[in-house]
Amino acid sequence: MTEQKNTSGLEGITAGETALSTVGKEGLDLTYRGYSIRDLASSSSFEEVLYLLVYGVLPSRPELDRYRNLLISLRDLPPALKTILEQLPPTANPVDILRTGCSALGTMEPEGEDRDAHAIAGRLCACFPSMLLYWHQFHRDGRRIETRAEEHRTVADQFLYLLRGEAPSPLHVRALDAALILHAEHEFNASTFTCRVIVSTLSDFYSGITGGIGALRGPLHGGADEAAMMLLERFSTPDEAEAGIRKMLEKKEKAMGFGHRVYKKGDPRAPILKALAKQLAQEAGDRSLFPVAERIENLLLSEKGLYPNVDFYSAVVYHFLDIPTFFFTPLFVIARTSGWAAHILEQRANNRLIRPLATYIGPAPRPFPKIDERG
Structure with a gap:
């Protein structure tokens, strides 16, 4: 069989x-x-x-x-x-x-x-x-x-x-333009x-x-960048982030913004967004968020073999563009x-109606009980 x-x-x-x-x-x-x-x-x-x-x-x-x-x-x-x-x-x-x-x-x-x-x-x-x-x-x-x-x-x-x-600024326009391209x-x-x-x-x-x-x-699709930002905002320093992520791993909690069903060796969009995020962080004089993001990335790669996907560093880019977190997913829509x-x-x-089959796993055929016979 x-x-x-x-x-x-x-x-x-x-x-x-x-x-x-x-x-x-x-x-x-x-x-x-x-x-x-x-x-x-x-x-x-x-x-x-x-x-x-x-x-x-x-x-x-x-x-x-x-x-x-x-x-x-x-x-x-x-x-x-x-x-x-x-x-x-x-x-x-x-x-x-x-x-x-x-x-x-x-x-x-x-x-x-x-x-x-x-x-x-x-x-x-x-x-x-x-x-x-x-x-x-x-x-x-x-x-x-x-x-x-x-x-x-x-x-x-x-x-x-x-x-x-x-x-x-031209840098901000260019960064958002590139992010839109990568999500297209x-x-x-x-x-x-x-x-x-x-x-x-x-x-x-x-x-x-x-x-x-x-x-x-949904948070398993376009909403993941918002969830990634919420994760990043939990930590103020790289050391705090490492300790927090290790606790999450011990509890088998999922870190949003990491892993991908198709890309097993890394999402090719992530390094492009990371480079943009680094440039924006330098412009903003950031000494917290980007180092926190890098520490989380390095830890999850070394401990779990997980690479960041498009959502993780796009969240960082949008943050430095002063875009509210609740607009991250709408930008994905656009x-x-x-x-x-x-x-x-x-x-x-070349249309053909998309109508897949399903494997039935329900009960076998059975007699229909009258309403007074149902327990």
Whole structure:
């Protein structure tokens, strides 16, 4: 009798084909449409990566200029959506603001012949920062902010400007831009697969993205960077961190931001984010957080063979950019919408309803007892 493979969590199961990214492939590191993330993070912009993922090629300089102008024109929010954002509670999870905003926008600007998936992809990447920060600023001090900010030409620049109310430094813009690139796409992760399952039923683009946001919200996926920051904030010094982590290991507690189901020898995004975090720490004169992060990294590698994943050092980067912890996962949403959009387009290009089988482990067929016979 052949032993049946444990497919819990679909681990090790190939669920389809994609031309968008390589994840954990021998000798390939992580690429987007064949381009190394190292090159993309150091030499391109998030807008270029969005264009690459959605349209399949890197834009020329004129194409990039036109695309940036288009995205700037798509930042404004419909008045009805602003009203909805004002009615949502200030205590809401910010990821839920984007999920609700996406669904609401889908009723106001539905997908159709005059508004295709390519256009909606740009619209959402352009206006998600507007949604999030309009809601945030309104409930913080009653301000109805202008979201277009034409002089701030990139998504990273606009986000930091709307958050702070003043122009960010070039280093801060560059750091956030690189972080968005590194979060843009990652093959058949939980949220991306959710998007593909939804649109495989021939549902609309907004439903796919809304489902992806719901999947990303969890602490085992997009919410892990917030959990990593909470871990880091528990310690004031490297020695304190080492003692605390050792106690966690003794209790078999999980350290968020470490390990990855696919990457067994380290997440290739983590060293890029670590270098950015170090640069930002030096600029800020930090003598605490970054050394604490390094001590935790070294200890978990030596004691458990665990490498940091994308969440650990992205949390450190966002902290030094003065981004509140509750905005870490929404930033993941903004970045990953580019990858979700590309997967939705890819799924539709060769669609087949995604409907896996399950192994039944319930009771054998049995007689139905009348209600008075049930114990």
